[in-house]
Amino acid sequence: MQSHGTTPEVTAQAIKSTTRHGFLVALGWVAQRLNLVDVLNRHLRINQKTYTHTPVDKVVEALVAILGNCRYMKDLNFDPEPLVADPAVAQAWGQERFAHFSTVCATFSKLTEENVQQLSDALAEIQAPLLQQEVAAVAGPDRSGMVIVDIDLTGQKVRGETRQYTGTDFGYIQGKLARGYQIAAAFLSGKQQRFAIDGLLKSGKANSRSGACLLELIPRIEARIGRPLRRVEWVEACLAQQKARVRQLYQQLQTVSGKGSARRKQKLQREFQEEVQHLREVNQRLRQYRQENRTNPAPLRIVLRADSAFGTPEVIQRLLELGYEFTIKSYSGSNPAYKRLFDAVPAEGWVEVEKNRFASEAVTVPGPTLLAPYPVRLVAMRRWDADGREVRSVILTTLQPEELTTTEVVKLYHGRQTIEAGFQEWKGTFHFGTPRMRKYEANAAFTQLVLFAFNLVRWAWRFLSTNSPKLAEAGSRLLVRVAARCRATIRCLGDTLRLVFSRGTPLAGAEITLNRATPYPYALLTPRMSSCSRET
Secondary structure, three states, X not given: OOOOXXXXXXXXXXXXXXXXXXXXXXXXXXXXXXXXXXXXXXXXXXXXXXXXXOHHHHHHHHHHHHHOOOOOOOHHHHXXXXXXXXXXXHHHOOOOOOOOHHHHHHHHHOOOHHHHHHHHHHHXXXXXXXHHHHHHHHHOOOOOOEEXXXXXXXXXXXXXXXXXXXXXXXXXXXXXXXXXXXXXXXXXXXXXXXXXXXXXXXXXXXXXXXXXXXXXXXXXXXXXXXXXXXXXXXXXXXXXXXXXXXXXXXXHHHHOOOOOHHHHHHHHHHHHHHHHHHHHHHHHHHHHXXXXXXXXXXXXXXXXXXXXXXXXXXXXXXXHHXXXXXEEEEEOOOOHHHHHHHHHOOHHHOEEEEOOEEEEXXXXXXXXXXXXXXXXXXXXXXXEOOOOOEEEEEEXXXXXXXXXXXXXXXXXXXXXXXXXXXXXXXXXXXXXXXXXXXXXXXXXXXXXXXXXXXXXXXXXXXXXXXXXXXXXXXXXXXXXXOHHHOOEEEEEXXXXXXXXXXXXXXXXXXXXXXXXXXXXXXXXXXXXXXXOXXXX
16 A cells, blocks of 8 residues: 655754644644543553554544544545555554554454443543633632533434444434434533533433433533532422321321222332332432532532433432532423413513514423422423424523523523534534444444544644634534645654645645643633534
8 A cells, every 4th residue: 555654854953744634643742742642551451462553552543533534444544545554643643553444443342341431531531621621711710600511312323234233222313213322411511612521322212201311421420520519408308308208108007997998008008118218218318418518629500401301300309409500491391281371371471582482481380399399490482383383392490580581591591502513513523423333332432532532623722823713713524524634744843843734735834833842731722613503
């Protein structure tokens, strides 16, 4: 295979080479500044022999393939401008040359569930200071600002022989019944753009209506950005209500008599046992919450945004206990009984929050059933489609009127479209609409790598500087699809690395500079990227 790689030219002033994947070289320098390879070597323990390339080398190569616009793993070797034929990229990422794509796939086929967790922990360690900086910027010096986290599911359809993909199942993916995976993900809304916090690969039948996906993400979110204070006093009130319910059932058990008493007693006994078990669980959580509050010197105010599928009473109860604020749709409003409630509100009771979209807090829809009363707001919304069909919904929020008006609550909720745009970026820019591998653990590892790639292209400009406004303001699509595919000249002089895009490329004359001797750039802000839902 003919090499398209570097052509070293050593001079007294600088070491000069060329590459056909300019921005990938820059990202490799950033990865070295983040100690990516060292951290992965410390965490990852993949059971595979090392010949020329270590298992970590091949995991890094898979990350480069994601960042280098490779739709399939074979593109590493068979793309018109193959990455494996460009030593400059490999050297920027700490390797002499990249391995054949087949050996990369072989490494991922060896991954275990433990390896996936090790990879997640390693990438979390690398990103921790950068995520914490974003959180600090949003929360403010007193940590009282709203840290907004979006949670949602997105689907991955499998292709070809679907049964060969392990861990898949049938579910509603992209609006249709299909076999595949679901990805539960959490995104942080930073000062200027969004960042992926974490994600979990689930089977296609994973359903957000159970709330299990959201509650499973909560510990992972807290491990990466921090946690709020638990509402201990409210949980104590819930415990008191639960004790009263248990006493009431016990008294009914003692006094039941008459015809059919055996059947009624059996039913009461079953309810009594369920309530006692529930009482024990609440009591156990209360002890845990007290301990967590003692070990949380710098609590955050985290506001969760999610759609109606997550707005179950069980999820609301647990989020209130855990101390979260939230803005969640409680249900879609499609129940015919609610139409009468909506229609009973006079016209002046509706506020136009957007074009052809109205909101009101005068609709007397029932709130969620909780273990103890809590002051939540119910904001009703109605709009009309192009065909004249009325669409109703209700937002459930803990944010009170003195802080946000009805209009502001609706606009805050609609801001969760940022996670939908994030999913579009995963699938459009990083080719993550379908699984890359056939083994569940391999695809779970790819999920973690895509999350990291999503953030890396945003954080790169904390380490790099450029003379090109087009590059500085670029979205990830341009960086991955164009900048990572442009020829460039690399000059290394001491600790300064300078990359100049070649003539005849879309970025001709643009320069990127990195000084490896400069301190870690905690105080720098990221340039703003495009936030439109089509590209973002």
